[in-house]
Amino acid sequence: GQQLNQSPQSMFIQEGEDVSMNCTSSSIFNTWLWYKQDPGEGPVLLIALYKAGELTSNGRLTAQFGITRKDSFLNISASIPSDVGIYFCAGEPNTGNQFYFGTGTSLTVIP
Amino acid sequence: EAQVTQNPRYLITVTGKKLTVTCSQNMNHEYMSWYRQDPGLGLRQIYYSMNVEVTDKGDVPEGYKVSRKEKRNFPLILESPSPNQTSLYFCASRRNGVDRGSYEQYFGPGTRLTVT
Numbered sequence: 698g699q700q701l702n703q704s705p706q707s708m709f710i711q712e713g714e715d716v717s718m719n720c721t722s723s724s725i726f727n728t729w730l731w732y733k734q735d736p737g738e739g740p741v742l743l744i745a746l747y748k749a750g751e752l753t754s755n756g757r758l759t760a761q762f763g764i765t766r767k768d769s770f771l772n773i774s775a776s777i778p779s780d781v782g783i784y785f786c787a788g789e790p791n792t793g794n795q796f797y798f799g800t801g802t803s804l805t806v807i808p
Numbered sequence: 809e810a811q812v813t814q815n816p817r818y819l820i821t822v823t824g825k826k827l828t829v830t831c832s833q834n835m836n837h838e839y840m841s842w843y844r845q846d847p848g849l850g851l852r853q854i855y856y857s858m859n860v861e862v863t864d865k866g867d868v869p870e871g872y873k874v875s876r877k878e879k880r881n882f883p884l885i886l887e888s889p890s891p892n893q894t895s896l897y898f899c900a901s902r903r904n905g906v907d908r909g910s911y912e913q914y915f916g917p918g919t920r921l922t923v924t
Contacts (some may be wrong), residue, residue, distance in 0.1 A: 699867075701850070703850075727911075728911045730911065730912070730913075737917075737918070738917060738918070739812075739898050739900075739915030739916055739917050739918050740851070740898070740915050741915070742912050742913070742914070745909075745911060745912050747911070785850060785851065787851075787913075789911060794839070794856060794858060794864070795853055795856065795864075795866055795867070796841065796853055796856075796913065797853070797867070798843075798850040798851040798852070799850055800848060800849060800850040801850050
C-alpha cells in the first residue's frame with residue numbers, strides 16, 4: 698500500500714513555541730487532511746486541503762498542500778497545553794477511494 | 809448530534825471465537841470505513857464501503873469481513889480472531905462526492921480489542 702512518511706515522530710516543546718510537521722507520499726494525492734487524536738478518542742479533523750498549493754488556516758493552525766501533490770505540512774503557532782496529542786496526516790491518492798494515514802507526530806507541550 | 813458510534817468500546821476474547829464490532833452513523837453518509845491503529849503504524853484501512861451493498865478491501869483486509877446492508881450500519885466481523893488482530897479499531901464515515909467537504913471523515917470513539 699501507500700507509504701506516508703510523517704515527521705518528526707515526536708516533539709517536546711515549550712508553551713508559546715511554534716510547531717512544524719510534514720508528510721510526504723510516494724505518489725500523487727488528490728486531498729490532504731490533518732487530524733488530531735487525543736488519548737482514548739478517535740481522530741478529529743483539523744484542516745482539509747483540496748488542491749496543489751492551497752494554504753488553509755484554522756485558528757492557530759496552518760496547513761499547505763504541496764505543489765508536487767506529494768507532500769503537505771502543518772504549522773501550529775504559539776502552542777498551548779491543549780495542543781498536546783498525536784497529529785496525523787491523511788490523504789486520498791489519485792487512484793480511488795482508499796485513505797492512507799501517516800504514522801503520526803506526538804506533540805508534548807511543556808507549560 | 810451528528811456522530812459515529814461503535815460497540816463495544818472494549819473487548820477481550822480468545823483465539824477463534826467469532827466476534828462482531830458494530831458501527832452506526834446518523835449523518836446519512838454514503839461512505840463508511842474501518843481502520844485499525846497500531847503503535848508506530850498509524851491508522852491502516854481494513855475495508856471501506858461507498859454505499860449500500862458495495863464494499864472494497866483496504867490495505868489490510870485479511871482476517872476481516874464486512875457487510876453493508878443498510879446505509880447507517882457497517883459491522884466489522886472477525887470470523888476467527890487471532891492475537892495479531894489485537895488492536896484499536898475505528899469506524900469512520902463521510903459523504904460521497906468530489907466537492908470540498910466530501911472527503912472529511914468523521915471517526916467513532918474506537919474499539920479496543922484484545923485477542924488472547
